[in-house]
Amino acid sequence: xxxxxxxxxxxxxxxxxxxxxxxxxxxxxxxxxxxxxxxxxxxxxxxxxxxxxxxxxxxxxxxxxxxxxxxxxxxxxxxxxxxxxxxxxxxxxxxxxxxxxxxxxxxxxxx
Amino acid sequence: xxxxxxxxxxxxxxxxxxxxxxxxxxxxxxxxxxxxxxxxxxxxxxxxxxxxxxxxxxxxxxxxxxxxxxxxxxxxxxxxxxxxxxxxxxxxxxxxxxxxxxxxxxxxxxxxxxxxxxxxxxxxxxxxxxxxxxxxxxxxxxxxxxxxxxxxxxxxxxxxxxxxxxxxxxxxxxxxxxxxxxxxxxxxxxxxxxxxxxxxxxxxxxxxxxxxxxxxxxxxxxxxxxxxxxxxxxxxxxxxxxxxxxxxxxxxxxxxxxxxxxxxxxxxxxxxxxxxxxxxxxxxxxxxxxxxxxxxxxxxxxxxxxxxxxxxxxxxxxxxxxxxxxxxxxxxxxxxxxxxxxxxxxxxxxxxxxxxxxxxxxxxxxxxxxxxxxxxxxxxxx
Amino acid sequence: xxxxxxxxxxxxxxxxxxxxxxxxxxxxxxxxxxxxxxxxxxxxxxxxxxxxxxxxxxxxxxxxxxxxxxxxxxxxxxxxxxxxxxxxxxxxxxxxxxxxxxxxxxxxxxxxxxxxxxxxxxxxxxxxxxxxxxxxxxxxxxxxxxxxxxxxxxxxxxxxxxxxxxxxxxxxxxxxxxxxxxxxxxxxxxxxxxxxxxxxxxxxxxxxxxxxxxxxxxxxxxxxxxxxxxxxxxxxxxxx
Ligand SMILES: Nc1ncnc2c1ncn2[C@@H]1O[C@H](COP(=O)(O)OP(=O)(O)OP(=O)(O)O)[C@@H](O)[C@H]1O
Ligand SMILES: [Mg+2]
Numbered sequence: 264x265x266x267x268x269x270x271x272x273x274x275x276x277x278x279x280x281x282x283x284x285x286x287x288x289x290x291x292x293x294x295x296x297x298x299x300x301x302x303x304x305x306x307x308x309x310x311x312x313x314x315x316x317x318x319x320x321x322x323x324x325x326x327x328x329x330x331x332x333x334x335x336x337x338x339x340x341x342x343x344x345x346x347x348x349x350x351x352x353x354x355x356x357x358x359x360x361x362x363x364x365x366x367x368x369x370x371x372x373x374x
Numbered sequence: 375x376x377x378x379x380x381x382x383x384x385x386x387x388x389x390x391x392x393x394x395x396x397x398x399x400x401x402x403x404x405x406x407x408x409x410x411x412x413x414x415x416x417x418x419x420x421x422x423x424x425x426x427x428x429x430x431x432x433x434x435x436x437x438x439x440x441x442x443x444x445x446x447x448x449x450x451x452x453x454x455x456x457x458x459x460x461x462x463x464x465x466x467x468x469x470x471x472x473x474x475x476x477x478x479x480x481x482x483x484x485x486x487x488x489x490x491x492x493x494x495x496x497x498x499x500x501x502x503x504x505x506x507x508x509x510x511x512x513x514x515x516x517x518x519x520x521x522x523x524x525x526x527x528x529x530x531x532x533x534x535x536x537x538x539x540x541x542x543x544x545x546x547x548x549x550x551x552x553x554x555x556x557x558x559x560x561x562x563x564x565x566x567x568x569x570x571x572x573x574x575x576x577x578x579x580x581x582x583x584x585x586x587x588x589x590x591x592x593x594x595x596x597x598x599x600x601x602x603x604x605x606x607x608x609x610x611x612x613x614x615x616x617x618x619x620x621x622x623x624x625x626x627x628x629x630x631x632x633x634x635x636x637x638x639x640x641x642x643x644x645x646x647x648x649x650x651x652x653x654x655x656x657x658x659x660x661x662x663x664x665x666x667x668x669x670x671x672x673x674x675x676x677x678x679x680x681x682x683x684x685x686x687x688x689x690x691x692x693x694x695x696x697x698x699x700x701x702x703x704x705x706x707x708x709x710x711x712x713x714x715x716x717x718x719x720x721x722x723x724x725x726x727x728x729x730x731x732x733x734x735x736x737x738x739x740x741x742x743x744x745x746x747x748x749x750x751x752x753x754x755x756x
Numbered sequence: 757x758x759x760x761x762x763x764x765x766x767x768x769x770x771x772x773x774x775x776x777x778x779x780x781x782x783x784x785x786x787x788x789x790x791x792x793x794x795x796x797x798x799x800x801x802x803x804x805x806x807x808x809x810x811x812x813x814x815x816x817x818x819x820x821x822x823x824x825x826x827x828x829x830x831x832x833x834x835x836x837x838x839x840x841x842x843x844x845x846x847x848x849x850x851x852x853x854x855x856x857x858x859x860x861x862x863x864x865x866x867x868x869x870x871x872x873x874x875x876x877x878x879x880x881x882x883x884x885x886x887x888x889x890x891x892x893x894x895x896x897x898x899x900x901x902x903x904x905x906x907x908x909x910x911x912x913x914x915x916x917x918x919x920x921x922x923x924x925x926x927x928x929x930x931x932x933x934x935x936x937x938x939x940x941x942x943x944x945x946x947x948x949x950x951x952x953x954x955x956x957x958x959x960x961x962x963x964x965x966x967x968x969x970x971x972x973x974x975x976x977x978x979x980x981x982x983x984x985x986x987x988x989x990x991x992x993x994x995x996x
Contacts, residue, residue, distance in 0.1 A: 281681060291692075292716065302431050303430065304434075305547065306431045308493065309553075311431075311432075315509075316703060319705050319707035326610070329448070347703065377869030392852075658864045660832060660867060663866070
């Protein structure tokens with residue numbers, strides 16, 4: 264077989280896999296819709312405010328609720344102790360200056 | 375058209391033949407390239423799926439939460455705040471919430487203890503009863519009808535009957551929840567009713583009024599911090615954005631890898647390759663054929679890496695629940711929600727990923743060739 | 757016929773290391789004949805070939821192919837003329853490593869967009885003609901010297917050019933292979949091809965297939981000898 268044919272077949276195979284995956288996405292939506300509806304009811308009933316994705320520290324367990332200083336318990340530029348701390352941005356209410364990278368002290372910390 | 379296709383097929387044939395000459399090295403490079411795209415796409419998919427779930431769920435979060443701050447720390451809200459807040463027009467369903475953290479020494483996990491609000495009739499718990507999140511049930515190996523023993527911070531042992539386990543489908547939000555009655559909660563943490571609440575949640579009849587209500591709250595309760603649902607949603611919009619640690623670290627790694635590839639390519643036009651281009655031009659290839667041939671080289675490699683990397687990343691995140699990234703998400707935590715994500719793919723991010731990987735690579739292959747391709751073909755005679 | 761008018765080629769023009777490789781050469785090269793360029797090393801033979809074969813442009817002067825002024829064509833058309841008109845046999849054959857003999861032969865026809873099947877059939881027929889049927893799927897770097905030479909000739913012929921240009925084709929070959937090369941040139945000449953060969957090799961210029969010998973030195977033409985005319989004259993003398 265020609266090399267170009269082999270290459271195109273392989274790419275075609277990859278594209279077909281992507282196509283199948285997009286079908287999978289389409290068809291699993293319904294199942295996930297039900298799960299989401301259930302979750303939504305739980306959130307409304309309990310008044311939940313955060314994902315339970317990280318349970319290791321309170322400022323990542325309740326990202327949106329942590330007080331202004333918890334993400335900087337030791338010092339504003341201290342390195343993260345918990346791996347999850349590197350995955351989340353500072354809460355939105357800390358303002359634009361609190362970007363994960365800028366690590367600047369907070370200039371304005373009341374909402 | 376037919377001729378054009380046939381010509382391109384020939385060029386591809388040639389470029390693949392040339393690549394296969396250094397089979398080991400080129401396959402290795404392709405594998406690394408695919409792996410990089412796989413990792414970046416996995417993080418991208420996971421991030422956008424989590425953002426999607428967060429948005430879908432937290433759309434139902436309390437519209438306004440009021441916190442008491444003392445010396446910059448989150449403190450209990452005095453009970454009279456509920457009364458003060460109820461005087462604000464537009465604020466409804468004002469209700470003091472009780473929630474807090476508990477470190478379970480037996481298993482080394484952190485739980486979120488919470489008193490379900492009165493309106494959650496499905497989740498009402500009586501004295502001595504408990505509803506627990508799925509991850510806790512797994513960790514403590516208790517079933518509905520069994521008993522959960524918790525040693526309170528003050529050393530009292532609580533024996534709680536598990537009346538329900540929260541569904542696994544909602545684990546992403548409820549995995550670590552322990553719902554107990556207010557009486558148990560206050561006894562567990564040694565709180566008196568005068569100590570007040572963890573915070574106060576309220577709803578606003580008309581969402582346009584939220585800013586006004588927030589203003590009024592800060593006027594009445596100057597030490598309070600007000601968190602709106604908008605704030606919560608905005609916070610989660612940024613989770614896993616490209617600036618976050620791991621994404622950035624991977625991006626940096628990927629860029630370094632690309633830089634190496636690019637450098638290798640840009641400086642890697644050996645005398646032999648140069649001569650080969652001379653031969654091709656001498657036997658009648660046009661400059662544009664040589665360039666098209668090299669474009670195919672870069673394009674095919676990138677397309678291959680991208681398609682297979684992205685397809686594998688989708689399978690990884692949505693069919694295998696991002697199992698390779700789980701250790702990173704989990705960190706030092708013992709509890710980890712057993713979630714399965716709705717397959718949503720952020721097209722824009724995917725396209726961005728394609729652009730930052732395919733285009734630089736293709737250009738990196740092309741630049742040195744451009745220089746070689748425009749030189750005179752008479753070098754073959756030397 | 758190819759006609760050169762006051763052709764000069766200066767390498768690295770305007771720089772301190774400039775070299776006048778071909779200096780004011782005027783020359784006619786007849787069709788359907790074998791012309792040999794000879795001369796000491798560095799006399800400009802190869803450079804002259806690159807000018808004739810449209811691989812490079814003269815610094816001054818003009819080159820005509822039949823009635824077409826090819827030295828002034830834009831790059832694209834020059835490539836086109838090169839592909840249509842000239843087949844090249846290089847000194848070291850310059851086959852592409854990693855590709856099979858067959859693919860090496862097909863290479864010059866890739867830009868024409870001819871269908872793969874048709875092109876492959878043509879290339880295979882050519883290789884068969886040169887006795888390489890069994891070796892055509894072999895990688896070019898694994899071919900012997902003689903096989904490589906024949907593949908190089910087949911590659912030069914794939915676009916059915918009117919002119920064959922060979923630069924020192926026998927430099928690294930033993931006598932048997934030189935003889936074989938001469939026989940192949942004879943067959944091509946018979947088939948109506950015009951052939952230009954540069955060579956240091958007496959075995960080439962003494963071959964009876966050669967019609968004209970052009971001797972060069974320091975970029976100039978020293979002499980143009982019509983060998984076939986001379987031989988014919990000698991023959992007549994002998995017959996008389
Ligand atoms: N690309 C180039 N750049 C600079 N100088 C060149 C170049 N090509 C050839 N020359 C010089 O031009 C002169 C003629 O070279 P050419 O290769 O045409 O000679 P030749 O007769 O083919 O020699 P040989 O018999 O050794 O092959 C030589 O002095 C050579 O050094
Ligand atoms: Mg030479």
